Amino acid sequence: MSDYLWVEKYRPKKIEECILPEETKKTFSNFVKQGELPNLILSGSAGTGKTTVAKALCEELGLDYIVVNGSDEGRHIDTLRNQIKSFASTVSLTEQKSHKVVILDEADYMNAESVQPALRNFIETFYKNCRFILTCNFKNKIIDPLHSRCTVIDFAIKNGQKVKTATQLLTRLSDILTIEKIEFDKKVLAELIQKHYPDFRRTINELQRYSVRGKIDSGILFNLTEANYKGLIKALKDKKFNDMRKWVVDNLDKEPSSLFRGVYDFLYDNLDSKSIPQAILIIAGYQYKSAFVADQEINMVACLTEIMASCKFK
Numbered sequence: 001m002s003d004y005l006w007v008e009k010y011r012p013k014k015i016e017e018c019i020l021p022e023e024t025k026k027t028f029s030n031f032v033k034q035g036e037l038p039n040l041i042l043s044g045s046a047g048t049g050k051t052t053v054a055k056a057l058c059e060e061l062g063l064d065y066i067v068v069n070g071s072d073e074g075r076h077i078d079t080l081r082n083q084i085k086s087f088a089s090t091v092s093l094t095e096q097k098s099h100k101v102v103i104l105d106e107a108d109y110m111n112a113e114s115v116q117p118a119l120r121n122f123i124e125t126f127y128k129n130c131r132f133i134l135t136c137n138f139k140n141k142i143i144d145p146l147h148s149r150c151t152v153i154d155f156a157i158k159n160g161q162k163v164k165t166a167t168q169l170l171t172r173l174s175d176i177l178t179i180e181k182i183e184f185d186k187k188v189l190a191e192l193i194q195k196h197y198p199d200f201r202r203t204i205n206e207l208q209r210y211s212v213r214g215k216i217d218s219g220i221l222f223n224l225t226e227a228n229y230k231g232l233i234k235a236l237k238d239k240k241f242n243d244m245r246k247w248v249v250d251n252l253d254k255e256p257s258s259l260f261r262g263v264y265d266f267l268y269d270n271l272d273s274k275s276i277p278q279a280i281l282i283i284a285g286y287q288y289k290s291a292f293v294a295d296q297e298i299n300m301v302a303c304l305t306e307i308m309a310s311c312k313f314k
Helices: 022-034 050-061 078-088 117-124 144-149 160-178 186-196 200-213 217-225 224-236 241-251 256-268 271-289 296-310
Strands: 040-043 065-069 100-105 131-135 151-156
Touching: 040 050, 050 065, 050 100, 050 131, 065 078, 065 217, 078 100, 078 117, 100 200, 117 131, 144 186, 160 186, 186 200, 186 217, 200 217, 200 256, 224 241, 224 256, 224 296, 241 296, 256 271, 256 296
Parallel strands: 040 131, 040 151, 065 100, 100 131
Antiparallel strands: none
């Protein structure tokens, strides 16, 4: 299955191959040069390469590691007591390096009342033999005692680095399509990147999905824009809350500002003219809040619920 999924087949094995802002890549490269890892919290939006970097660090340093999904098995205290304790307490099979690594993926989903407090004790108990790398979308959901025991690295891509990382991704996707012998139009590829940026994983998954046509050309552009928002407009117009909420969940991995802009663009053509000013004020208010809220899903659902209840559609 991993050979079929492009996100796994073309997952970088070295830090140098990862698409990252320059300073962030430099930090990880220094860890590799030093041959030593601290405990880490890797924070950032979905698909920006947190898990890929965690695995690449282990692969490049030749360290034994396991990956525990915090949103599934990591939600239960027994996982720490059994799986993690068993792995962390045994001696590494790798002769060159003494310590092993536990990668806790989506650690912000781990119970903050039981699992996270227990984890801080494991970090201290097994420090000589094991390191912990936590990945999360929302670092404020990780308790302070874990923050103080880890080096926190934010995967946020600042404006000055957006063009560089997007260009790197364009080159990477071009290489993948060339290897897979898929014809492509670079302008369409750039459009795909722009739509899903900075979610690199989603971009690669969508690229693979569209590639079944045998080529990536302007024929997919309709699917990239109108078709996606058509379902949302229908859900809002018919006042189908569950359909609207599902749309939000399916699209939540986009950058919030891009998502609000898309909603604005497509609502404008589908609302009664008298409702447009009110919708704009609602969108602007929730877009502003998105910079501060802990849960982007709740914020977006609240925005669309208010539009659904207050605005009149054509």
